[in-house]
Amino acid sequence: MSRAITLHEVSKYYPKQPTPAVDRFSLEIAPGEFLVLLGPSGCGKSTVLRMIAGLEDITTGELLLDGEYGNDLAPGDRKMAMVFQNFALYPSMTSRENIGFPLRFEMPGTEPGPRVDETARILGIEEILDRYPGQLSGGERQRVAMGRAISRHPSVFLMDEPLSNLDAKLRAHLRAEIARLTRGMGVTTVYVTHDQAEAMSLGDRVAVMRSGVLQQIGTPRDVYHLPENVFVAAFVGTPRINLLQATVIAPLSGGMWIDFGRQRLGLPEPLGYDHQMLRIQQGRTIIVGLRSEAVRIARASQAHPGEVAISGIVEHVEYLGHESLVHLNTGSRPAIVPELEAPRPAPAKPGPRRNGTGSGGLGKLAQKAARRLQATVTDREGGSHGAHSAHGGPPKPPQTPSAVMDRPAAAPETDTGDLVVRTGPDIRVRRGDHVPLLVDLAHLYVFDSNGHRICPLPREQPHLE
Template sequence: MTRAISLHAVSKSYTRGARVVDRLSLDIRPGEFLVLLGPSGCGKSTVLRMIAGLEEIDEGELLLDGEHANDLLPADRRMAMVFQNFALYPSMTSRDNIGFPLRIEAPGDDPRPRVEATARMLGIEELLDRFPGQLSGGERQRVAMGRAIARRPTAFLMDEPLSNLDAKLRNHLRAEISGLTRTLGVTTVYVTHDQAEAMSLGDRVAVLRGGVLQQVGTPRTVYALPRNVFVAAFIGTPRINLLRGVVRAPLDGAMTISLGKQFLRLPEPLSLDHQLLRVQQGREVIVGLRSEAVRIGDRAAARPGETHITGLVEHVEFQGHEMLVHFNTGSRPAVVPDLEAPRPVPPGRRRRREGGTVLERLRGRVDALRAGPVVTVEEPDGPAEEPAPPEGRLPGDLIVRTTPDLALRHGMQVPLLVDIAHLFVFDQHGDRICPAPARLPDLEE
């Protein structure tokens, strides 16, 4: 009794002309754990509510097990929602809270056996006679889960169910949710803005930005083959290093990517992906290097496929088991504007009542962020205005992970080796061009 959930070009607007979900297509397999990931305001909850039937679908189609379901009543979809605010009835015991949906669904039946079996599964038998006010946050969330499970739904829809809990409990419940949904084999759509949570939970992760699906794939794929610079930057900690570069492909010399003061030399013979970069000769690109693609090491220690540059130590973040070293390599970081959400203008303030040009400009800016290229690139007539470096220092443009025992101090010049096999290149619109994208239609590789 588990469901396949398909969205075909589904769109939604709350105010005319402003789509908060834009032609979203997604096929969720029966029993799959799919995570919807994206910054706050990107439309995740709206998608979930459309699947649940709590929000009307403006355009496009929802299919449940292959059948048109746009107009199916929420109750007939037999899905269970879990929210971050737990939503328990304060005047009911845990037992009654869990049993409530059962009593609604089958008024004649005795809900007790099902309630108790559910409580056993969740290890909350001793909480059954307490009221929500007598439970901790984590216990309340377990009871809320119990209420969702007891009905044996055909799908779980979870909207940031753990974001109100402290980190330790979150990790614990995360593991529980994962175990539970897999034991039950029920299709689960889980919404979060936390990429670490998405990566650890999902069979697949669907990344949304401004209502538009960016990519869907296994955690491994979205990390290793991000389709664009937004996905690359949203997933992974520390955040991927993104540097502005220019492709240099002279006919008679080695191919390089200039990073301003230094360059990355692409190892010969050129790989197929690097050969394809030739057409970018002279163009500005964005170079993406995850922290594991760079290590401290002398030119003489270079392995095949590694190229060397140097970096000036700006700042060292000691983390106990490792260090994050911020280097200045003389390159210019690329900016991904709406990683932390394009703070949408609240709908009430969108109207032109005050006739404010500021509002109009703000709206224009939001729209531009939504639709425009992912990355701001250098103005044609000179470099864009740089943010003032903190405390008179240049911001480090490259973060490298090292063992914690290196004696590195601010101002040291350090040799670095870049593993070119782990190099990403994105074009000016932010689309990945190296490794070359696979030509699959559904944004999956």
């Protein structure tokens, strides 16, 4: 028994807060679907989940459960089970008692034993049933917490960062376990995380949020390959997509170039439909997105069709064994996505950066450039715009704006280059090397100055079946 959940234009205003924590959020979750809410800390994920659970009032908008109005249903009548980050077990009860406890209320008069045993079997925790939480490891405690949710046979699982307090290895292990469990049970699951890798590996679909506003909803493949805007592009994928400021040069006499400042990328003729769309951007600042796998270190003579040559100077190499991440300087100006830049501490100079992100390294020049772009955006467009909507209709004014530049960014000062390229283990380069690069135009993303994707356009995906 699993249920459909619909949120229709749901907003949440907390008392005394000028801006909504959740702003006109609409989403349809199918019965049995595993939906992930993904976004940075404070973007409203938990608030959405708590409104679904009935733990938080909905200020405006509607919640439908199996098509029926559910805003006013008491939490206990929703048949939902919640798993939190901090396990929330009763310290004075054994695992068995913790798992069985909610059943006393839900099935009064019934002996919880068989349900508890069944749950313990599913989770592989039979041996720890008689231990107290204080005698369990973090992973075991989280299994017991999950057991408490499972034993109730809920029609919906709501999970709020359930793995965040665990170490990386355990997280990966439990992630696989959660996927297996929920799919096996076919229960509708809404899973909150700020970890994009977790979101991508677990979700049937991923809903990416920013500042209370839904940015995009799609399969992991969709949000990775066709991000609606710069924010989604930058939030999903490691190392982070390279985002570079550029301008389009498209003279009437023909030809089209993307100018990065010191280098230009010539788009081969005849232009594809995607690239023809760029004509209207002539002379404007755009943002180019290149994932680390869209560029390879190779000579122009080795180019495949659709690859264009540029070059860069190696700033730093992150050796990861099966691959290396090469940080290059191409003389371009990185574009910044404020929410993503702020929390990340600047690495010690000139040391390596562990998280291998491409667009974070910003010198004074780039900060200045970003401020200039900010000015450009505001001047030209007369203010910021609403998030791009894939579902028709113009964006509405008070909704939080688009993906970039609506706030001045305090960028960390580093000199780790402007482009991160992924290479195989057999390519050896050193700091200071001047290397030839080939850019795969099929994987070239272009966003307008508001951060909305211009290309590539969606196309029919070939299915291998």
